[in-house]
Amino acid sequence: MSLPCHFSRREFLGLFGAGGLALAVPAHPATGRTAQTGEGLSASAWLHIGTTDLVTIFVDRTEMGQGVWTALPMLVAEELECRFGQLRVLPAPVARVYRNPLPAREVMAGIIGGEPAGDSVTAWFLDRLAWHASRQMTGSSSSVRNAFLPLRLAGAVARNLLLEAAGRDWHIPARDLVASDGVISSRDGTRRARYGELATAAAGITPGENPPLKSGSRWKIIGRPLPRVDVPAKVRGTARHGLDIRLPGMLSGVVAMPPVPGGSLSMLDVRSVENFPGLVTVLVLPGRDGVVVVAERTWQAMKAMEALPLVWEDGPNGTFDSRTLMEEMARAADRPGRVIEERGDPVRVMKEADRRIAAEYRQPFLAHAAIEPVNATAWLGRNGILELWIGTQAQEEAAAAAAAAAGIDPGQVVLHTLFMGGGFGRGLETRIAGQAAFVASRLHRPVRILWPREQDFANDAFRPPQFARLEASLTAAGRITGMAWRIAGPSARRRRFPLLAMTGLDRSPVDGATGFPYAAIDHFRLEHVGVTTDIPLGSWRSIGHSLNAFARESFIDEIAWATGQDPVTLRRELLRGGEPRALAVLDRVTTETGWGRPLDAGQAQGVALHASFGTLVACVVRVRGRTLAELAVEQIDLAVDCGQVIHPDILVAQIGGGALFGLTAALYGEVVIRNGRSLVRRFRDCPLLSARDCPEVRVHIVHSNLPPGGAGEPGTPPAIPALANAIHRATGQRIRTLPVHGSTVRDSAAGQSGQE
Amino acid sequence: MSGSGERVAIRVNGQLYGVDPDTPLLWLLRDELGLTAAKYGCGDGDCGACTVLAGDVAVFSCQVMAGDLDAPVTTLEAAPAHPDLARIQRAWIRAQVPQCGYCQPGMIMSVCAVLRHGQARTVDEVMALVPNLCRCGTWPAVRQALGALLAEDPDPVSLARAGPAGDE
Numbered sequence: 001m002s003l004p005c006h007f008s009r010r011e012f013l014g015l016f017g018a019g020g021l022a023l024a025v026p027a028h029p030a031t032g033r034t035a036q037t038g039e040g041l042s043a044s045a046w047l048h049i050g051t052t053d054l055v056t057i058f059v060d061r062t063e064m065g066q067g068v069w070t071a072l073p074m075l076v077a078e079e080l081e082c083r084f085g086q087l088r089v090l091p092a093p094v095a096r097v098y099r100n101p102l103p104a105r106e107v108m109a110g111i112i113g114g115e116p117a118g119d120s121v122t123a124w125f126l127d128r129l130a131w132h133a134s135r136q137m138t139g140s141s142s143s144v145r146n147a148f149l150p151l152r153l154a155g156a157v158a159r160n161l162l163l164e165a166a167g168r169d170w171h172i173p174a175r176d177l178v179a180s181d182g183v184i185s186s187r188d189g190t191r192r193a194r195y196g197e198l199a200t201a202a203a204g205i206t207p208g209e210n211p212p213l214k215s216g217s218r219w220k221i222i223g224r225p226l227p228r229v230d231v232p233a234k235v236r237g238t239a240r241h242g243l244d245i246r247l248p249g250m251l252s253g254v255v256a257m258p259p260v261p262g263g264s265l266s267m268l269d270v271r272s273v274e275n276f277p278g279l280v281t282v283l284v285l286p287g288r289d290g291v292v293v294v295a296e297r298t299w300q301a302m303k304a305m306e307a308l309p310l311v312w313e314d315g316p317n318g319t320f321d322s323r324t325l326m327e328e329m330a331r332a333a334d335r336p337g338r339v340i341e342e343r344g345d346p347v348r349v350m351k352e353a354d355r356r357i358a359a360e361y362r363q364p365f366l367a368h369a370a371i372e373p374v375n376a377t378a379w380l381g382r383n384g385i386l387e388l389w390i391g392t393q394a395q396e397e398a399a400a401a402a403a404a405a406a407g408i409d410p411g412q413v414v415l416h417t418l419f420m421g422g423g424f425g426r427g428l429e430t431r432i433a434g435q436a437a438f439v440a441s442r443l444h445r446p447v448r449i450l451w452p453r454e455q456d457f458a459n460d461a462f463r464p465p466q467f468a469r470l471e472a473s474l475t476a477a478g479r480i481t482g483m484a485w486r487i488a489g490p491s492a493r494r495r496r497f498p499l500l501a502m503t504g505l506d507r508s509p510v511d512g513a514t515g516f517p518y519a520a521i522d523h524f525r526l527e528h529v530g531v532t533t534d535i536p537l538g539s540w541r542s543i544g545h546s547l548n549a550f551a552r553e554s555f556i557d558e559i560a561w562a563t564g565q566d567p568v569t570l571r572r573e574l575l576r577g578g579e580p581r582a583l584a585v586l587d588r589v590t591t592e593t594g595w596g597r598p599l600d601a602g603q604a605q606g607v608a609l610h611a612s613f614g615t616l617v618a619c620v621v622r623v624r625g626r627t628l629a630e631l632a633v634e635q636i637d638l639a640v641d642c643g644q645v646i647h648p649d650i651l652v653a654q655i656g657g658g659a660l661f662g663l664t665a666a667l668y669g670e671v672v673i674r675n676g677r678s679l680v681r682r683f684r685d686c687p688l689l690s691a692r693d694c695p696e697v698r699v700h701i702v703h704s705n706l707p708p709g710g711a712g713e714p715g716t717p718p719a720i721p722a723l724a725n726a727i728h729r730a731t732g733q734r735i736r737t738l739p740v741h742g743s744t745v746r747d748s749a750a751g752q753s754g755q756e
Numbered sequence: 757m758s759g760s761g762e763r764v765a766i767r768v769n770g771q772l773y774g775v776d777p778d779t780p781l782l783w784l785l786r787d788e789l790g791l792t793a794a795k796y797g798c799g800d801g802d803c804g805a806c807t808v809l810a811g812d813v814a815v816f817s818c819q820v821m822a823g824d825l826d827a828p829v830t831t832l833e834a835a836p837a838h839p840d841l842a843r844i845q846r847a848w849i850r851a852q853v854p855q856c857g858y859c860q861p862g863m864i865m866s867v868c869a870v871l872r873h874g875q876a877r878t879v880d881e882v883m884a885l886v887p888n889l890c891r892c893g894t895w896p897a898v899r900q901a902l903g904a905l906l907a908e909d910p911d912p913v914s915l916a917r918a919g920p921a922g923d924e
Binding site: 419 | 779780783786787788790792793794795796797798799800802803805831832833835845848849852853854855856857858859860861864883884886887888889890891892893894895896897898
């Protein structure tokens with residue numbers, strides 16, 4: 001599903017109409033400046049063809065390793081009929097035309113209880129509402145899904161304008177001309193013109209109707225593993241991340257924030273650092289929620305910050321303890337929650353059951369822990385324009401935060417999107433944009449500010465914790481007759497969408513719990529008990545799916561074990577009457593891993609299945625070790641059906657990388673909070689799967705011509721329960737509390753509650 | 757903090773510079789010399805994003821004060837003059853290793869040091885000696901690149917000893 005599906009004539013012309021600079025890459029309203037495109041054809045906000053033959057594609061999504069810098073231009077180039085290697089790729093500016101309706105659409109569908117039928121009035125209405133409510137942002141594995149139609153249209157429209165321009169010049173109907181490799185020619189080859197030669201003429205032509213797009217059988221670019229556009233610069237070390245920005249006269253700032261979220265500065269004494277070399281100023285952030293030390297050089301700012309006496313007031317979260325919240329969530333799950341989904345009569349079936357199985361699952365706060373620390377560079381010029389250089393996933397929100405902090409209109413902000421050194425959802429947070437803008441507004445010089453590693457960890461917007469209870473009713477023979485699932489947990493979207501969270505309409509805590517795949521279970525109920533915490537929470541790779549896949553797929557495995565059934569066989573039965581694509585990925589992964597064949601002593605496999613962001617993934621993890629202490633993860637296999645594959649190697653890297661992200665979290669991931677303070681301060685507090693311990697990763701693509709699903713996140717959710725299930729088979733220990741190994745900073749007294 | 761303005765001489769990519777001895781090498785490279793390939797990830801010696809070579813040894817440049825350096829420094833920017841470094845880059849591009857790219861310059865320098873040292877002969881042995889953290893999960897592609905490198909030239913030490921020789 002890519003949106004919007006239907007353009008009105010007016011919208012079509014608005015997006016793709018030619019007409020020179022008016023519909024070019026949006027010129028900034030305050031500066032009048034566009035990106036450097038020169039003369040030529042601006043057939044849409046995504047594409048410019050210069051008179052020098054330079055084809056520029058503007059990518060409106062943030063490149064954070066997930067490959068949009070390559071995949072999105074591929075869509076344009078396919079229809080435009082130019083060689084991929086002749087493209088220049090630039091980041092798009094911030095503009096409404098670059099809005100991303102898909103995440104908004106999915107939130108809305110969640111509110112009304114599910115995706116409406118494609119041709120229904122409700123679907124049309126949601127499309128329109130999402131279109132108008134949406135913002136320019138990158139996330140929810142939506143970039144390719146969202147761009148698949150419009151960017152191909154952009155290429156096709158431009159191609160047709162060039163054909164038309166040539167046709168008018170040569171007095172040959174456009175349909176008798178050929179576009180290929182950046183050249184328009186007549187069929188007999190006697191007339192030829194490069195795109196650049198035709199661009200100016202094409203700019204004066206109004207496009208006709210929605211052009212037909214190529215069928216997949218004619219694709220030369222889509223589906224191919226083309227060399228990625230950003231790889232050479234990243235290998236040479238010339239790719240620019242936030243801290244690589246250098247501007248004339250630029251200052252460097254380092255931020256310290258209250259050790260407890262919601263706290264504030266109560267004492268600051270700058271006298272002890274007054275004479276520090278290179279020191280420019282020490283600023284207190286609005287609301288006293290941080291301090292920025294600014295110096296000529298970063299190291300000077302760090303030294304001064306280290307020496308600066310700071311006293312913080314903890315505020316209301318000073319007694320917060322993550323153990324206490326987990327106990328609170330467990331108690332909250334004793335009360336009925338809001339019913340999210342129900343079919344049949346699970347209450348009756350549970351009461352009448354011959355046999356019942358129940359289990360509780362506890363999952364912790366998680367940190368994003370990207371290697372690049374949070375940073376931004378800002379410059380408020382004398383003309384009142386604020387330029388902001390930032391790796392952000394939420395351009396409009398970041399620009400708005402910057403404008404508010406600098407006391408200017410959002411229209412006065414020019415935001416330059418940079419490569420992110422790891423996104424994983426943390427780029428949706430905009431506190432750094434406000435901080436950078438505030439400092440810039442006080443100094444009127446370019447200033448680059450960063451959160452040192454400890455601040456990055458302490459001030460993360462964590463993946464929410466969760467307590468879940470699952471119950472199943474079974475016949476004496478072990479057939480599942482009903483299932484009840486109660487989730488107690490806070491909302492990851494409260495900060496960005498407070499109204500949604502407050503009204504209980506935010507479905508992120510039940511992401512992935514809805515759309516229960518096991519259709520053969522006739523009686524089912526899903527409930528959510530809302531829990532509130534003031535610890536900052538945010539979107540972490542796959543959001544609620546990371547939590548709910550673990551609970552469900554572990555529980556199915558527990559039922560298989562308790563009833564003496566093979567976990568794959570049980571899932572096949574439960575999938576009957578459900579989504580056939582789910583069965584297909586399950587079959588593929590079990591074939592590829594030889595599921596059921598005897599393994600070496602000490603080896604065991606675990607399986608899990610999950611669908612998210614339009615993509616289905618079945619995962620098998622193989623471990624070795626009879627105890628947790630000697631556990632080694634040897635191999636992980638993932639079968640993925642993401643519909644139409646744009647770039648197979650990017651898909652493999654994202655699904656595999658997502659799985660490793662999930663594995664790492666399952667093994668070690670945990671943010672313990674005591675007295676409001678996160679105990680994770682350094683990477684050494686937060687073990688990550690190392691090069692040495694990394695399992696072999698194999699991704700198997702199940703090909704399909706259905707509309708593309710996402711790639712960035714779907715590998716993460718199933719990896720977690722597949723690991724837990726493998727561990728159970730290998731060691732006899734059922735993992736009900738994550739992480740498997742627990743944090744080294746956790747009190748030994750806390751123990752591993754819930755592990756059997 | 758060196759308020760006296762005292763300078764110490766260090767050699768980076770073949771050039772001599774006079775720098776503040778009490779500043780970590782990482783910040784001198786990035787902020788004074790404009791060599792931004794080595795990245796700041798933690799400043800704690802945990803992540804390796806700042807890895808450069810001092811002599812033939814990989815060091816975390818955030819942990820080395822300029823005044824304590826006793827060997828010439830090589831950064832990723834010098835790859836065109838170091839055939840073994842350039843070869844790793846070519847293998848990295850062929851295997852399309854980077855995702856977000858932030859950890860990669862440091863990782864490439866670590867791999868270069870391991871291969872120069874010459875003891876690790878298999879992909880597993882090299883991986884065991886690479887301390888760099890990667891959050892995106894590039895390990896499978898790294899393994900592929902290492903496999904190609906080791907298959908191409910089972911004696912990388914001799915290549916390193918051949919010395920700087922421009923682009924191959």
